[in-house]
Each structure stands twice: as C-alpha cells, then as structure tokens.
C-alpha cells in the first residue's frame with residue numbers, strides 16, 4: 001500500500017472511530033503493541049503527505065465532527081510551534097551552533113543506549129529506536145527525565161529525538177524540549193510524579209518516587225523577531241523549482257509542479273546535515289520521496305552535491321519553503337556560495353496562521369476561528 005493511501009486510511013479510521021474519545025484518552029500511553037488512543041499521523045503530517053489544513057478542513061466539512069475541539073487544538077499546536085519558530089529563527093541557529101556543552105559523557109552514553117539505572121527511561125529509549133515514534137506523554141516524561149533526573153543537556157536530547165523519530169521536526173521537537181526545560185514558558189518546567197506515570201502508562205511503569213535535581217535552564221541572548229518570511233507567497237517566479245522531503249503535499253502541488261520546466265527534489269545525506277539521522281529515518285524519507293516522484297514526469301531527485309552543476313546557468317530558483325531547519329540552512333548556504341536568487345514559495349494558510357504565533361499559545365488560540373475561516377475560504381477556491 002502506498003504511504004499516501006496508508007495516511008488517508010489512518011486518518012479516515014481515526015476520524016470515524018476514534019476522534020470522539022481523543023480528549024478523554026489522549027494522555028494515556030497504552031504501550032507500542034496496544035491499541036492507541038492517538039492518531040499516529042505525525043510521520044505523515046511532518047512530511048506533508050497530509051497537511052494540517054486539510055485535516056482541519058475534513059473535520060469541519062467532510063466528516064462534520066462535532067466533538068473535535070481537543071484534536072483541532074493539538075493540530076494547531078504544531079502550526080503554532082512552526083509559526084513561533086518562523087518568527088524567531090535565531091532559536092534554531094543558536095541550537096545548531098551550540099557545540100560547547102558540558103556534560104557527563106559516560107552517563108550520556110548509557111542514556112542513548114538505554115542502559116541507565118532507570119528501567120522506565122531505558123524502555124522508552126528502546127521503544128524510540130524500534131518504532132521511530134513515541135507517544136506525546138512519553139516524550140514529555142522522556143525529556144523531563146533527561147533534563148531533570150539525568151541532568152543531561154536538553155540540546156543533546158532533542159538531537160537524539162531527531163535521529164530516531166520519523167516525525168522529527170525542527171519546530172515541534174526543539175520548542176517542545178525547550179518547553180519541558182522551562183525555556184519556552186519562562187520558569188515553567190515540566191516535572192511529573194510517579195502517580196502520573198503509573199496512571200497514564202496504564203500501570204506499565206510503577207516507580208516509588210521520581211527524583212529530580214534542582215536545575216534551572218537560562219538563555220543569555222535576547223531572541224529578536226524576524227519578519228522576512230511574510231514577504232513571500234505561492235506564485236512561481238522562475239522556471240525551476242527545488243523542493244524537499246518535508247513538503248510532499250500532492251493535492252496542492254499537483255497543479256503547480258507541471259508549470260515548471262524542471263523540478264528537483266533534494267533529500268540531504270548525513271554528510272550535509274548538522275544532526276545525523278538514523279538509517280531507518282533516512283530510508284523512510286527516501287521511500288516517501290520515491291513514491292512522490294512516480295506521480296510526475298518533470299520531477300527528478302538529485303544528489304544535493306550536484307546542485308551546483310544543475311544550476312550552473314540559472315540564477316533564479318523557486319523553492320517550496322521547507323521551514324526553519326536543516327533543509328533551509330542547506331539551500332541558504334548554496335545561495336550564498338553561488339550567488340543565486342532564491343524565491344521562497346510559502347502557502348497562504350501558513351503565512352496567515354504564523355503571524356498569530358508571536359507570543360504564547362493561548363493568545364494564538366484566540367485566533368483559531370479566523371484561521372479556520374481562512375482554511376475554508378481557500379479550500380472553496382480550489
């Protein structure tokens with residue numbers, strides 16, 4: 001079965017049979033081999049096999065689901081994190097350039113190998129490596145244990161997640177780790193109790209006491225707002241287009257791509273990444289790209305190293321804007337090295353929603369009805 005079909009089936013099944021219980025059950029992690037209360041759509045949403053906005057549209061117009069507030073809100077957490085990062089891309093740049101971390105290397109090694117004294121933590125490490133996924137509550141417990149119990153740098157935890165998650169995403173991952181650590185909502189750390197762990201793991205993890213160290217993370221530099229991104233739109237400006245594996249949204253790209261002379265897809269290799277990915281994640285990404293390629297005659301995957309050669313005689317290139325993260329860093333470096341002009345194509349719904357993500361989620365949430373309205377308007381034009 002194709003990934004697109006698998007994604008659509010998973011979504012349909014969830015929307016028809018599970019979304020009603022989502023608010024009640026979403027915090028329970030019943031374990032990787034048990035029926036899940038959450039959608040497990042994140043690997044697809046992260047690569048835009050399904051888009052956040054089409055899910056919202058389906059909920060409102062196709063399935064007409066009434067009891068969906070909590071699920072819609074969670075989808076909007078993703079949109080909010082994306083927007084927050086677009087408004088403050090320096091957070092990503094600081095994260096990538098922070099290489100002088102002071103930590104206990106032996107403890108770090110035992111953490112990433114699942115050999116610590118904490119059985120529950122070890123089991124999450126093995127689960128992450130085996131399934132390339134963790135439930136949201138488990139991600140919160142994991143990050144809290146990593147930072148406050150083991151005393152390891154949050155940046156290394158975020159990189160460890162990137163390496164193994166099929167849904168690894170610059171904004172959701174980084175900002176969630178910062179949120180757990182108390183950097184995102186200043187002074188508000190995420191700590192959990194043994195009773196919380198016992199209840200929401202459905203009695204799988206029974207621990208006497210969760211011990212934490214007194215750790216207070218601080219950020220020395222101010223993080224300025226940036227607004228360059230809002231100068232973009234979705235209109236083609238050149239004859240050639242570059243896209244990346246984290247936006248393969250067939251429904252909205254199928255009309256756009258044939259209008260280009262040539263479209264190139266780039267999937268970065270580990271040598272070109274600041275954060276190295278596991279073989280399984282790279283393979284998953286490659287499989288998604290290969291499936292996408294089959295849909296078009298003028299789309300070709302190219303080796304990132306051959307970019308210079310392919311664009312020897314071209315100065316202007318459009319890209320499907322991949323968001324703050326490794327892909328955008330790569331293309332920015334290429335642009336600067338070879339003096340190219342790059343035009344970012346950014347979707348209207350993204351631009352519309354992101355501008356509300358300058359402060360906390362609760363301010364953003366007040367604007368969800370406006371964003372929903374915009375989604376419905378845009379879908380009715382298509």
Ligand SMILES: Cc1cc2nc3c(=O)[nH]c(=O)nc-3n(C[C@H](O)[C@H](O)[C@H](O)COP(=O)(O)OP(=O)(O)OC[C@H]3O[C@@H](n4cnc5c(N)ncnc54)[C@H](O)[C@@H]3O)c2cc1C
Nearest residue numbers: 038039040041042074075078136139167168169172173176
């Ligand atoms: C430390 C930490 C790291 C994380 N790293 C990532 C990451 O790299 N990529 C990623 O997509 N999510 C990340 N999340 C958010 C969240 O855990 C996952 O999106 C969710 O668990 C995916 O499972 P699901 O699709 O079954 O979620 P569901 O509960 O079914 O939610 C549906 C969709 O809503 C979005 N969503 C739900 N909860 C959140 C949330 N808290 N923040 C942002 N979006 C959310 C996702 O797109 C998800 O697929 C992280 C959370 C934490 C605490």
